[in-house]
Amino acid sequence: MKALGGFIIAAMVAGAIIPLTTGADSANAADQVVLTASDTAWTTTRQPTVPQSGLLSATATSDRTYLKFDGDALAGRQVTSATLVVKVNSTTATAPGLVAYPTSASWKSTSLTHDNQPGTTGSAVSQPSATAVKGQTLRIPLDVRSVATTGDFALALNYSQRYIQLRMERFNSDVPRIEVSTAPVSTTPTPAPSPTTPAETPADGPLVFAHYFVPYPLSIDNKTESTDYYTRNYLSPDGEGGKFASVGGLLRDRPISPGVSTSTTWRVDNFATEVRQAKSAGIDGFTLNLMSASGQNWDASVNLMKAAAQVGGFAVVPMVDGSSSFSSNTPETAASLLSQLYKSGPAYKEDGEYVLSSFKAEGASVSWWTQVINLLETKYGLPITFQAVFNNASDANFKAYAPIADGFGNWGTRTERTTLNSPDNVARAHALGKTWMAPVAVQDVRFNSQSWAEANNTASVRAQWSRAISQKADYVQLVTWNDYSESTQVAPSQDHGSAFLDLTRYYTSWFHTGSQPAITSDAIVLTHRTQFVDAKPSYSQSLMGAPALDGTSTPARDTVEALVWLPSAATVQITVGGTTTSFSAPAGVSAYTVPLKLGTVSAKIVRSGATAESVTSPYQVVATPYVQDLQYYAVSSW
Structure with missing residues (x-):
């Protein structure tokens, strides 16, 4: 016109x-x-x-x-x-x-x-x-x-x-x-965009890393949720040719599906989504579990590094899995692969040195680690500082790895009792001139190995954060971001939405600053199982015994917990199966539990006769579940 x-x-x-x-x-x-x-x-x-x-x-x-x-x-x-x-x-x-x-x-x-x-x-x-x-x-x-x-x-x-x-x-x-x-539109060709600038690394200070387990990205095959690999093979008891049928299937939870992407870079795009999710909770970076030297898991490691570089402001620490095939490679092969990751942009440096870490450092010999570090430094020109994270933080392992490590850590315990009774590992490490990476896990239920620990709703994870903060750990490692086979994931998922990430956000702020965050609004994190511990599933499978994953006798319990944040005193009401229980709650953070019952679970905060905040769990408690599932489900009002 x-x-x-x-x-x-x-x-x-x-x-x-x-x-x-x-x-x-x-x-x-x-x-x-x-x-x-x-x-x-x-x-x-x-x-x-x-x-x-x-x-x-x-x-x-x-x-x-x-x-x-x-x-x-x-x-x-x-x-x-x-x-x-x-x-x-x-x-x-x-x-x-x-x-x-x-x-x-x-x-x-x-x-x-x-x-x-x-x-x-x-x-x-x-x-x-x-x-x-x-x-x-x-x-x-x-x-x-x-x-x-x-x-x-x-x-x-x-x-x-x-x-x-x-x-x-x-x-x-x-x-x-x-x-x-x-x-x-100009007839002059548009210049190609410049390469993505490397991600800047976080500032010095106590940092929070989340352990990234590469077998479980947001999507494995870029299909719709109803037909994708998770649904067909990991959540179905008969998936992967019945490989995990005897235990009711490999997984009970999964990442929230990103949907089908038409982009050729959907794998990197999905990793970028997870990086942004982690950043939103105050997580400074991923410790990247390196399991193999080729194939899908290695490709995922490379793609995650690309995604972190694109998003920016997020660090990645290569973490050699001492229980995997990666640590079976020759030092020359391992160093060559690590050098590719270190040169990709977002690898974390501390005082000018690239950080190398481990899961189960004792799974590879001191000699192997020494050769890998020397090759990275001499052949590839990459100065290295080694954070040895053990499966067993024993005095013997401390002594054996002290000559080559600048920091220690361990995979950690999974119950409130063992956490509170553990030695002051920060002090142990500092006495040797080492930094300490404290572990924090929300729970641990391993369906394939039929082993689990009783987390007492959020009592265990709160105790772990409390120890890391009060003992002034140098780092926290969230164990894990996304290991759905151990139910330790804090990433947004099908069974707890963003609730565990909301909980994480509060504690990362406290850990970073050393000061408990001010509470300016009401909030609830509601946790419960969807079945009783002794429930008999309709699917024929072997059942777990008593919880003894970390060697303790912490008994199983059937409880609903409302963890609340209150700027001023209020009444907390928990309703389970139509029964409501009220608690007088002071300002601050506090937790309240009631027995698990069949039906719907909800909680609300009431002040001056009016509901200030409420949350209703979308997960029903049933008498006869399809398969046994002893993980805690969660929902947040945030």
Whole structure:
């Protein structure tokens, strides 16, 4: 359409055409186009199977907003700048920032839920916004490559500050929009983007690493959740030709499916999603379990390093698995492979030296480690500091590895009792001039080996964090980020959403700063099993005996726990199977337990007669489960 003295671009805006005049005759003049979201949605871990209505919501991990746009109005134009505009309805934020990520546009607000939400398809396309303020508008510059000039495209939004809520306007004149500046497509080829800059490493100080177990990425085969490898082979008792049928299947939990990606780089993209998830909880990096020198597990290790470099601000420590085939390689082969990882960008350096770590350092000889370190330093020019993490942190292992290690750690215990009765390993290591990497695990249930430990809901993990903080450990290693075969995962998953990551976020902040975080709003983490310990499954399988994984006699228990954060005193109510129990709770962090019963589990915080916060578990407690599953499920109100 021709206009007086210029051109008109027709932008499709929520079903209406809005003409925007350039006011210039030159073919090179910039045009302004407003794209209003054609669909909006948000999801939450609090109701993982329910589409959400009302105001949009974005938090660090629990709530995510989705915006869809139609880019057809930009056809034949080059996007020179783009700014996302959203209106804040309410918030408790005190720091930047809303962040945008590219995601699939194959969703509808009427059916989108946390459980079927698409994963992000790349790194963030914006820097964190200015601090959100009630009633004000946020203007967020976007990477121009995030805006499609043909067809639909979509963005996913979360807020990087922890422990806050953010509600955004969704309808009428305040619907989110993107203001786009365009120019005619140039005939000059666009230069290829420069290589991704290496990720910066975290600042000095006490750091939190999460152990990454490469066999369990977000997706193994890029299929839908209902038909992917996890569903077919790991969660099904008869999967992989019945290999794990005698124990009811290899796994009981799995990563939240990222959906099917059309990108050729979906593996790296999925790892980038996990890096961002870990960063959102204050985790500084991954300790990367190296299991093999080739094949799927090695490829995954390389791809994770690429993803960490792309996201930035996240370190990776290569961690040789002393119980795997990787440590069976010659020192020459091991050093060559390690050198590839160290030169890829995000490998963590401490005082100018690359950190090398281990699972079960004693699984390889001192001589083998010595040769690997010497080759890395002399042949490849990579200065190395060795953090020897043992399966058994005995005096004998301390003595044997002290000449080659600058730091020690261990895989840790899994019960509250053994944690509280363990020696002061920080002091032991410091007495030898070594740093100490303290282990923290939420639980440990190993279906394949029929062994487990009673974690007493969150009592064990809280005790482990308390020891690491009070004894001033140099590092914490979360054991693990994603080992679903041992049920130690804190990564967002099918059976606990982001609840364990929410819990982790609180303690990483405390560990980093040395000061207990101030509590400014109510929150609940609710944990329970979905079956009694002595329940008999309908599937024919061998059953676990008493919990004795770490050599203790901590008895099994059937309890529901509400772990609460309260800015002021309140009443905590836990309802299980229709029975409600009330507790008077002081300000601060405290835990309350009641017996497990069949049916629905929920908890609420009541103050001055009104419900301040509540959460209902989507996981029902049943009398006859299909398979035995002694892991704790969790749900968070964050």
